[in-house]
Amino acid sequence: MFRVLGEPLAPGGERARLIVLIYHRILRAPDPLLYDEMDAHTFALHVKLLASDFNVLPLGEACARLKSGKLPSRAVSITFDDGYADNEEVALPILRDAGIRATFFIATGYSRGGMMFNDVLIEALRAAPAGRHDLTHLGLLALEVSDPASRRDAIDRIIAAVKYRPIRERAALVEEVARCLRVEVPRNIMMTPAQITRLHDAGMEIGAHTVNHPILASVADDIAHREIAESKRTLEDITGAAVTLFAYPNGKPGKDYLPKHVRMVRELGFSAAVSTMSGAAHRESDLHELPRFGPWDRDPRRLAMRLLLDCRRAPASAHTAAVAQ
DSSP states (O other), X not given: XXXXXXXXXXXXXXXXXXXXXXXXXXXXXXXXXXXXXXXXXXXXXXXXXXXXXXXXXXXXXXHHHHHHTOOOSSEEEEEEEEOBHHIIIIIHHXXXXXXXXXXXXXXXXXXXXXXXXXXXXXXXXXXXXXXXXXXXXXXXXXXXXXXXHXXXXXXXXXXXXXXXXXXXXXXXXXXXXXXXXXXOOOSOSBOOHHHHHHHHHTTOEEEEOOSSOOOGGGSOHHHHHHHHHHHHHHHHHHHSSOOOEEEOSSOOBTTTBOXXXXXXXXXXXXXEEEOOOOSOBOTTSOTTSBOOBOOOOSSHHHHHHHHHHHTTSOOOOHHHHHHHO
């Protein structure tokens, strides 16, 4: 049905639009502390629908065809951010069974037993004993946790308080939170180099996502350049292949990254980069600031209709999006 509907809404050729979807974790089962993440069953339904009713292309190929005016109708690219182990363990078999190639953007600093700051907080609050925990001596909050809802509320509040702090300060602070809560957090959440290699060997695209996932707009230019360049170099060493795609951490233009970071990405040899502007890319879109959004619709049919309708909506320019921040 969506193939028929899609022809007038999402044509191919020079008028084509490209939808880029962003996923993060693919959980084996739903998790109340990770309510905004996709579970395997729902992801499999998404993939089944996309494979049957849309033309799913790896991002690099899709970008080349978009610019040449040869993109097919109903074009979609699937991307994953950060480099979670479940991307290889859970998502890869689903994608492979459907014959779909996706793009995985890896923050390389966590690939050898590291954890992103938000995951340290999530796992620390998951394991924290029920009751009151006073973190005011860390410049944070006094928290009362009991059920999943109160734990998730505490997680969201602390993340908001530390997200834009300097990288080392942020990392040290969340580790101190875990210590104060007297809990041990797991260290196997992120992909290892061996898992990254298996993704590459399975035909998936590997893209860079910095080393430590900093908010680029909040760090010095030399640090931003090093974060971008080193992630590229590390992934090329792991895969033995050129890494030509990049994802800006957090991805909001004007807030999380600036025009100077777009120039860095272009000058470092990336052929395309993705943001988190909403909308669909068109032939005149800047390949180094492509729109991308999360497939929040858990019902695949609702997702399909939204994708087709979004194909009619070009994204705001990065400049306009930045001004609106």
